Amino acid sequence: MKTTAVFSAFLSLLSLASAASSKKSSSTSTTLPVTFRPPQVFRNANLVHIISVEKNYAKENINVLVENIDKAAQDEYFVPFTADQMSRLGGVEVKDRKDASAGPFVAEAVEFDQESDIQYLRIRLPKPLAPGAQQTLGISYYLLKAYKPLPASIKQEDQQYLSFSFSAYCPSAYTTNKQKTEVKFPTGNIPDYTKLPGSGEVKEFPQKQGSKLTYGPFDEKPAGAVQPVSVRFEFNKPVTHVSRLERDIEVSHWGGNVAFEERYTLHHRGANLSLLFNRVKWQQSQYYQPTTFALKELKFPLRVGSVDPYYTDVIGNVSTSRFRSNKREALLEIKPRYPVFGGWKYPFTIGWNSDAKNFLRRTAAGGFVLNVPFLEGPRQAEGVEYEQVQVRVILPEGAENVKYHTSIPTSSITEAGVEIHKTFLDTIGRTALVIKARNLVDDFRDRELVVTYDYPLVAMLRKPLIVFASVFAVLVGAWVVGNVELKFDSRKK
Template identity: 55%
Template sequence: MRSFSSLLSCIAVLSSFAAAELNLSQPLLSKQVLASTFKPPQVFKNVNLVRTTNLDKGFPRETINVIIENVDAKPQSEYYLPFESSLISRVGGLEVKDKKSPEKGALRVEVVGFDTASSTEFYLIHLPTPLAPKEQQTLSISYSVLSALKPVPAQISQADKQYVQYTFSVYTPSAYLTEKQKTKVKFPSADVPDYTTVSAELNAEKKADPQKQGSTFSYGPYDNVPAGAEELVSVRYEFTKPIAHASLLERDIEVSHWGGNLATEERYWLSNLGASLKNHFSRVEWQKQSYMNPPTTALKALNVPLAAGALNPYFTDDIGNVSTSRFRTGKRESNLELKPRYPIFGGWKYSFRVGWDADLNTYLRKLSTGESYVLKVPFLEGPKSPEGIQYERIHLRVILPEGATNVKYSTSVPIVDSHTDIHKTFMDTIGRSSLTLTAINLVDDFRDRDLIVTYDYPWTAGFRKPIVITLGAFVVFTAAWVVGNLDTSIGKKKVA
């Protein structure tokens, strides 16, 4: 009997080894991603390209520094960046800067889909000044890829280490010939049990590929990679941290001129994309290990730094008030420490809302030109943690006072949709103007970006609320007088 059980455990151990290997349900192939129907005009070449993939957080962050050269006879200003359509829907926060003059800000970038049947779509980068023939320019392209890490094995025990797998192309996808390129992968630790090795023949220096240096791997250099070439590789590394993912964040910012208040409310639909639990959750084991505070894949707490002067915070979920939160106020920053009702393990979900007030005078200014106001608020606040948090979709609603017109906004966050409509709430007669902005695929690196909104708000519109109530009250007085003067007596009228 004992030998039978030991045989079983041997099988179990062996099968767990098998499950822990690189999960290659998608074969790693070399392929050509440029569609046959549209090929960007070959007016550029990439002279030198260095890509850095940073895997410190729960989503890969890519930075591509590329020297581009115009090989056409005319000045050119449109640079295409190809992505597969399955990938482009998960690419977020793509920003392009001129490496030599980053203070000029991000270049204008737009998504262009030339052919719906094609599997490749493009980001089109507009250079601010057309690049003359034979001229060179250095671009710094940065973006994050959401939902890109896949836990392998997909199920682990409560106290196990988590390993995640990331598949990417060692040839940086480009619509142009790349003369020389290199990919550096920065891991959170040196614990990288599995990775794809690329044949040394492809390597320009005929060295083993990748080269390892502590927690950094470098693939390449590669010479003269044709446009659209891809060479997929996979890496599997330790990441015993939660992978926090908000499928939706609704954020309301409400301006009150009467109360001198800026009210913020955020509603989160949060989940952990990490490896799910192999067995049932054991509260005893959790309590035992939480005493030693080891790294865990569960999301235990969320730390929300707020601006100084935040007041009256609240933290509720579907059940009601969640009492396990702390609010620390400080001169420079306030801190809201939230503890969900339960640790959020891989595959688990938690939705909640937090809100707070603030004095309006630090966020709103009156323009000297008349009855116009300018509002400056953070586009995104929310939790801050070393492992990061990714937002699939953000609906930001700025609720302006009733009667505000001529609403304009500006932000450096990439927006996919914006519209103004009417929001009706307490004491409103015509409803308040609200500006709704939608952004997709953002990460918490965008926390410090601002949104500036200007609007016209005449003082007559401001008095709408008290005047409406005043008129209502006066109608009651008049009605009382009219009803009080009605003669309801029976019989003939007495003549005095």
Template identity: 55%
Template sequence: MRSITFLASCIAAVSSFAAAELNISQPLLSRQVLPSSFKPPQVFKNANLVRTTMLEKGYARDVINVVIENIDSKPQSEYYVPFETSLLAKVGCFEVRDKKALEKDPFRVEVVAFDEESSTEFYKIHLPVPLEPNQQQVLRISYSVLSSLIPVPAEIGQNEKQYLQYTFSAYVPSAYATEKQKTNVKFPSGDVPDYTKLPTELNSENKPDPQKQGSTFSYGPYENIPAGAEEFVSVRYEFTKPVTHVTQLERDLEVSHWGGNLATEERYWLENRGAHLKGQFSRVEWQKSAYMNPPTAALKALGFPLHSGAVDPYFTDDIGNVSTSRFRPGKKESALELKPRYPIFGGWKYSFRVGWNADLSTYLRKLSTGDSYILRVPFLEGPRQPEGIEYARVQLRVILPEGATNVRYSTSIPLIESSTSMHRTFMDTLGRTSLTLTAINVVDDFRDRGLIVTYDYPWTASFRKPIVITVGMLAIFAATWLIGSIDTSIGKKKAA
């Protein structure tokens, strides 16, 4: 009789799954296509603008603080930031906040595209409160520009210094007229052998342009720059550190209610975008410099600061286990120190996978409303390197238990795609619900950003695995009994 009740719960588990309807709380990042004649309405002006370009890491990061003023007669709430189409593809982590309330949520932004021929596209910023006429507001616009640092010279010796070149517009590209603006460029060191000098007439203070102050250069101030004006300048600076570029990162988070475990696996395809190696790699030279530990453009080690409680780490590549790794569990955080199989010089690639386990109780909580759960995990847990890491594409997959329904998520990382699908693995009958989130152009500054996922997981669904195995075993027992009781004897049956 007991088997019947279990069979019933098994059927209930399967039926609950069939009725599953996935609910995604956040829409996909949309692009609005406007006619080519479209030009942002000139309803704003930039009263004052200060841009800080940070080149200390292996990618460029811009922070623009701008005082915008509504010059229209009606309240306005849409502010446009233009980018060249080729540049837009490299821009990531675009965020706009109110400078006076930085702790508040970032403003809603979307990419506005024109027809194919248009070379300019825009980020459209939705101000949460429309700006009244003649009123001012201070915005803090921040974004990273990936894959924009070019090594010059393109080939260097094994122990030589590496120089990178960055080209940008001294006038901050804007869809509106800018009254006063200035650009500060922060370099990793004061070693800047080449940079574009602009004529002093452009500068509103008639000073030599740029002004140097230690490792910071400043272009400007410039006055009354019309909308869309650009003035390209190049800087070449020392950066004897690896320019680590992750072409693709696949990150899997697997939730196990039976095991009380959160399994993380990350698969990296990375390359060093720095200057290529001149001639051949010399192992002797490399070994000689191992004790001196001079700055090098090669990527020697990766440090993963994991949450405390991480256990069973592994580090493998195409060949197999890479033994040059150390794991130091700690109370605040556990450090996983990896050394790739070979030092990664400019143009060299390396792909590997790392993974670890953790107790689920830190990441998962049960909601008071029935069989619902809430999961909070970091979106990105990559290495923390002083020279920074850029990710061209991050694909995060959250594998929920089999039978989880009503999946909702929320994250502050801008996504390009999200979908739910089935993932089949050990002991699955129908497959586990997996939530796949894709983000492009992410930098390691965003590694502490969280992801929250809620889902319903009825207790009947949780019993599916043991019940399916139980039913299978029982079928084998019944078959043995049935087949064993078939009378195959020859001759007359004995009277009972």
């Protein structure tokens, strides 16, 4: 208790000091004064924090029963994160646990002091909570780059262990009456975890049940209370991290085609090799011990109807891939050129085509509507995390009045705009909708992106008209040049 009180006092001093030193302010509407503290208008009556480290990102769920202890109705609930966590935070979704029709609620990062170690996420309740009233919030989010391998380097046939640090008390900007933190692991092999003195009937926290650790229940904790703990667990799977994914979706009306291309910059964030890679040992282990922490295969379940897949990297075509396509599935299985171990990187490109009728429809108003998945990465048992995602929908040349809607959390989208993309047979360039997002995970695969646009007939005829004009100009030129008299006229008139 003392440590937490000292820690929170230190944090508040730290942010005061940085508040004094920082005079920067931004003019956006979410900006709050540097001395901002969440008003103590709520109390967490009961809180359950579930952390899942089963995949190679941490998925956290905070289910909290909040109570308005102020005299006025309140509609802003703040959740604190450290600045480091904030940069790795993604996919925030907030719902009412008891009323599914009410959500999702708007959750946005508060800009108040860039140098403060504590940053806040502001959740707007759709209806202000009356004094004394209670509401159950389900806050879910993902933390990327969550783990560190421990030991940091191992032999290629060894088991990989990861460590993960968090707070046993759920970080909150409000007093919490009762809480517990559950951590779910991929296996029951958890060799190290921080032990805390228990309370009540329990002598010691955490309690271990199979592949789950439970810290708590804890009694009342003040706002900002933290209790750092760390766990080390077996994770003998690749820690796949995509630092950048560029996804292009190119719509062709003339060809009746939608072309997809995805460029990945993939990293393995797991344990490095302590010795040089041994190809013979690797081949042997494929037979007697096939489970390994190296990444050796990626499976992309594409939409049914996908055709002409390709898989290349910086060298060129990679032949170690299979494409199984029938009426029920279109599964692209690719093997990297080399098994990817911790600390290694593998950039590659895949692409495929599909008939436009699968994704594109005509609207009653005469325009067009396109519905494509926002993200279609690999489906791996261990999960995949994406740090930066750029989705570019390249519409036909001359498309206008572009509108879009996507069902991925709005807080994950950093930038969206319409640009011009020039390629074959273009004169003014194609209209390209570019959406940039950050910190996504493969749970958001197949979330849809709907784009509507108008495409007038004149714009559609632009390409043949340009070729027509060019060819006709050449023929007229030939006729004009053919009529020029170059000989001396010898006849006398």
